[in-house]
Amino acid sequence: MSDALTNAGPAPAAPLDFIRQIVTDDLEAGRHGRRVHTRFPPEPNGYLHIGHAKSICLNFGVATEFGGLCNLRLDDTNPTREDVEYVDSIRRDVQWLGFDWGDREYYASDYFERMYECAVTLIRNGRAYVDSLSAEEIREYRGTLTQPGRNSPYRDRDPDESLVLIERMRQGEFPDGAHVVRARIDMAAPNINLRDPTLFRIRHAHHHRTGDRWRIYPMYDFAHALSDALEGITHSLCTLEFEDHRPLYNWIIEQFPDLPGDPQQIEFARLNLTYTVLSKRKLLELVERKMVHGWDDPRMPTISGMRRRGYTPEAIRDFCARIGVAKNESLIDVALLEHSVREHLNRVAPRAMAVLRPLKVVIENYPEGQVEMLEAINNPEDATAGTRQVPFSRELYIEQDDFREEPPKKFFRLFPGNEVRLRYAYIIRCTAVIKNDAGAIVELRCRYDPDTRGGSVAGERRVKGTLHWVSAARARRAEVRLYDRLFSTEQPGIDDSRHFAEEMNQAALETVSDALVEPSLAEARPGTTYQFERLGYFAPDADGAPDRPVFNRTVTLRDSWAKIERAQNA
Ligand code: ATP
Ligand code: MG
Numbered sequence: 093m094s095d096a097l098t099n100a101g102p103a104p105a106a107p108l109d110f111i112r113q114i115v116t117d118d119l120e121a122g123r124h125g126r127r128v129h130t131r132f133p134p135e136p137n138g139y140l141h142i143g144h145a146k147s148i149c150l151n152f153g154v155a156t157e158f159g160g161l162c163n164l165r166l167d168d169t170n171p172t173r174e175d176v177e178y179v180d181s182i183r184r185d186v187q188w189l190g191f192d193w194g195d196r197e198y199y200a201s202d203y204f205e206r207m208y209e210c211a212v213t214l215i216r217n218g219r220a221y222v223d224s225l226s227a228e229e230i231r232e233y234r235g236t237l238t239q240p241g242r243n244s245p246y247r248d249r250d251p252d253e254s255l256v257l258i259e260r261m262r263q264g265e266f267p268d269g270a271h272v273v274r275a276r277i278d279m280a281a282p283n284i285n286l287r288d289p290t291l292f293r294i295r296h297a298h299h300h301r302t303g304d305r306w307r308i309y310p311m312y313d314f315a316h317a318l319s320d321a322l323e324g325i326t327h328s329l330c331t332l333e334f335e336d337h338r339p340l341y342n343w344i345i346e347q348f349p350d351l352p353g354d355p356q357q358i359e360f361a362r363l364n365l366t367y368t369v370l371s372k373r374k375l376l377e378l379v380e381r382k383m384v385h386g387w388d389d390p391r392m393p394t395i396s397g398m399r400r401r402g403y404t405p406e407a408i409r410d411f412c413a414r415i416g417v418a419k420n421e422s423l424i425d426v427a428l429l430e431h432s433v434r435e436h437l438n439r440v441a442p443r444a445m446a447v448l449r450p451l452k453v454v455i456e457n458y459p460e461g462q463v464e465m466l467e468a469i470n471n472p473e474d475a476t477a478g479t480r481q482v483p484f485s486r487e488l489y490i491e492q493d494d495f496r497e498e499p500p501k502k503f504f505r506l507f508p509g510n511e512v513r514l515r516y517a518y519i520i521r522c523t524a525v526i527k528n529d530a531g532a533i534v535e536l537r538c539r540y541d542p543d544t545r546g547g548s549v550a551g552e553r554r555v556k557g558t559l560h561w562v563s564a565a566r567a568r569r570a571e572v573r574l575y576d577r578l579f580s581t582e583q584p585g586i587d588d589s590r591h592f593a594e595e596m597n598q599a600a601l602e603t604v605s606d607a608l609v610e611p612s613l614a615e616a617r618p619g620t621t622y623q624f625e626r627l628g629y630f631a632p633d634a635d636g637a638p639d640r641p642v643f644n645r646t647v648t649l650r651d652s653w654a655k656i657e658r659a660q661n662a
Contacts, residue, residue, distance in 0.1 A: 109417045111150070111358055115158055115327060124326035124354065128160030131198075131325055132186065133167045133316065136178035136300075138372035139387040139394045140185045142408070142429070143363040149412035150360070151329055152191040163323055164193035168201045169315045171299035179300070181387070185395035190405045198323060200315050201301045207310045207318050208262065210348060211273050211291050215254045219347060220291060221247060222257040223274045230272070233279070234287050241279035241287040261294055264307035268294050273308075277343060285340045289313060313337055317344035317355075324352035331362040332421065360417045366426045367577040368393045369584050369592060383593060384578070390633075390644045391578040391600050401575060402621035402631025402646030407436040426577065431653035433646065437621055437629045442470050442477060445515065445560045446609040446624040446643075448572055450489035452535045452564065455520060458486040463565060466546060468516045482610055484517050487564035489608050491626075494559045495536060497525055504556035506536070512557040515625060519544040519555055560625045567608040571642045572630065574602040607643075614638050621646050 108116065119126055130151040134144060155162035164186060168174050186193070214220035223246045225233065235241035254273075261271055273292040281287055291314040298304055310318075317340075320328045328341075334357070341357050363370060370393060378384045378392070387394050390401035398408065411432040415424055445468075464484045471477035490506070499507040506512050511521045524537035544553065578600050585592030609624075616622065616632040622643075624630050629646035636642030 110419060111327075111329060111360060111417055112154060112157070114358060115154060118326070118356075119158065124356075127324075127326050128155060128158040129163070129324055129326045129353070130155045130160065130329060131163040131165045131320070131323060132193075133165040133200075133319070134182050135167045135170065135173075136175065136182060137170065137173040138178060138376050139181045139392075139396055141370050141372070141375065141393045141395065142365065142368070142398065142411075143370040143393075144185075145189060145395060145408050146363045146412050146415065146417075147329070147331075148186055148189055148191060149409055150417055154327070154329070160326070161196065162191070162193060163196040163198055163325070165198045165200065165319060165323070167312075167316065167319070168199055168299070168301060169310055169312060171295060171297040171309060174300055176300050181396060185399075188399060188405055189395065189408060196323075198319070199301060200310075200319050201299060203315070203319055203322055204302060204306055204310065206322065207315060208258075208292070208308075210318055211258065211310075211314075212255065214275065214291070214347060215251050215258065215273070217347075218251060218276065220254070220273055220275050221249050221251070222254040222261070222271050223247070223288075224257075224271050227269055230290075234284065235279070237284070241284075243279050244274075244288070247276065247279075247288070258292070258308075261292070261308050262306075264296065266294055268296055270294060275314075275340075275343070277340075283336060283339055285313070285337050286343070289340055313340050314344060317341045318348070318351075320355040321345055321348055321351035321353045325355040326353065328355045328357045330357060330359055332359045332419070333362075335359045359419070361419060361421045363415065364421070364423045364583075365393065365429065366423060366582045367579045367584070367597075368426055369579070374585065374592060378593065381593070383596065390573070390575050393578070400618070400631070400633065401644050402437075402629055403433050404436050404440070404621065406440075407433040410436065423583065425653065425656070427651075427653040427656065430647050431651055434629070434649070434651050437623065437646065439473050440471070441621050441623040441629055443468070443472075443623045443625055444610055444613050445482065445562055446570070446572070446607055446613065446627065446630070447489045447491050447560065447562050447567075448604050448607045448627065449492040450562075450606070450608050451492045451495055451533065453488045453490055453520070453538055453561070454535060455486050455488070455538050455540045456523070457539045460486055462486065463563070466516045480612055482516060482612075483563045483566040484514075485563040485565045488514070488561045489564055489567065490514075490536075490559050490561045494557075495522070495533070497533065505559060506557070510557075511555045512559050513544070513555050514561050515558050516546060517561070518542070519553060560627075562608045562610050566611045568611055568614050568639075568641065570607045570609045570613070571636070571640065572604040572607040572645065573633070573642065574604060574645045576600045576602075609641065609643075613641060613643075616641060616643075623649075 132151045152162045223244050233242045272290045274288045277286045279287045292308045295309045338357050388396035388400050411429045465481040467479045468482045494505040513519050518540040520538040520540045526535040528534050579595050580597040581595040584595040621631045628648040630643040633642040
């Protein structure tokens with residue numbers, strides 16, 4: 093494989109944010125050997141979510157725009173929480189988003205040996221030591237934000253003794269917590285991260301890649317800085333919570349000037365979205381407590397959930413470009429994400445007709461047994477999408493909502509005596525309403541005007557309402573899952589007094605099992621999202637079968653963001 097980065101296609105032109113400005117300046121000043129090399133470093137302890145998409149678009153985007161490279165690095169230093177299932181999902185999701193890491197797929201665990209050597213070097217140079225305090229004592233000695241820490245009694249241990257101990261730690265001679273390797277920096281540093289941070293700890297745990305080879309594992313800060321340096325990273329982009337770790341990051345990098353990279357850490361604000369939680373820990377909890385149907389439940393803010401729901405990579409990349417990157421924390425309206433989804437789907441989604449809550453219509457003056465094929469436009473936004481044939485027959489179904497026996501004002505749909513157009517078909521008039529013994533409407537009797545076919549006749553009669561419909565003879569029964577936002581509060585979890593899961597939207601999934609869809613949809617497979625005319629966007633789900641398709645509602649047609657924007661511009 094080549095080192096060339098194939099880009100995700102034409103992304104919307106990004107303005108020069110503060111990170112791209114730094115990179116521009118670095119290139120002009122000739123820093124980092126005029127190279128740009130970034131990485132996306134997820135920990136394989138969960139599935140990627142829309143917050144990660146922001147980081148992916150940023151890291152791969154910057155690399156591509158500046159002619160550089162971006163690595164995929166699995167940051168697998170915590171054996172107990174990680175799994176190959178997560179590794180596979182991460183690779184699939186980054187690829188699906190449209191990014192290519194070429195042959196640069198790396199694992200922090202591949203560097204364990206070199207990280208160990210680095211720790212040994214630090215001990216030799218008097219820059220690290222093996223500490224034998226307990227975890228509790230270490231915490232106690234560390235001090236607080238207002239009080240300096242105290243030196244461990246083992247801080248001045250002879251380096252040779254530390255070298256023997258680290259080797260024995262590695263051999264698995266000690267139980268978890270018996271010793272740790274610590275950097276020897278400054279126990280009085282105002283920044284707590286510099287108070288002799290732990291570099292390696294004992295963990296008798298099986299690792300999904302290295303098996304039982306290691307009994308000690310590097311800490312995040314040590315592993316992350318060394319991985320960046322080993323891979324020749326130039327710009328190490330991370331979220332703001334790591335700002336206080338930057339002095340430690342720099343300290344570690346400075347200890348190893350011979351490594352390929354001299355990376356610079358730059359922090360940006362993480363994505364926060366309304367009505368959404370973006371924390372793998374919380375998402376894992378929802379999965380484990382079975383409050384959702386897995387990581388790819390279409391209600392989840394995960395990439396895999398969004399894919400299953402019918403979101404497109406283009407829409408997600410467009411959203412990431414719109415929100416940009418900045419240094420200050422902000423909360424993004426989830427309506428903006430939905431807006432990006434609608435905008436892209438409006439351009440590309442094939443149209444089809446489906447009836448969610450069917451009401452039978454019999455056209456009394458239409459010949460019994462006749463089926464007529466009518467031409468329907470696949471996508472009015474895309475002339476190349478062509479047309480398809482939709483069967484029309486004497487018995488049809490329309491949406492229950494599209495009929496009122498006693499219509500309110502401005503109801504332009506069907507009611508007794510009124511005329512509407514059936515999309516791509518004829519104008520019909522309602523002549524009678526048939527009810528069951530309980531008084532519920534079970535069928536409408538209508539008459540059609542044979543001269544109004546397709547609505548293409550010149551000088552045609554105009555009617556105010558156009559309804560979607562399906563042929564009773566040819567429609568397929570389908571299950572439709574109507575999804576809504578997973579949480580009913582804007583910032584779930586913001587209130588510490590209750591558990592975030594209590595704020596879940598109990599109506600986030602409604603299953604309609606007796607929907608009817610036009611026959612062409614029997615062929616629908618996951619990967620294409622459709623617009624059901626007048627209803628919204630719907631994605632075929634892998635749970636379905638040709639005789640019983642299943643569709644997930646991606647998003648309704650109502651665009652609350654467009655409304656917000658119009659109000660702002662007014
Ligand atoms: P979480 O907070 O969901 O557990 P994490 O930061 O622990 O996420 P990692 O796997 O370490 O998850 O993240 C990989 C990369 O994605 C990191 O560089 C991290 O900064 C970035 N990232 C994670 N969440 C967000 C977010 N909400 N917005 C932007 N970037 C994010
Ligand atoms: Mg993390």
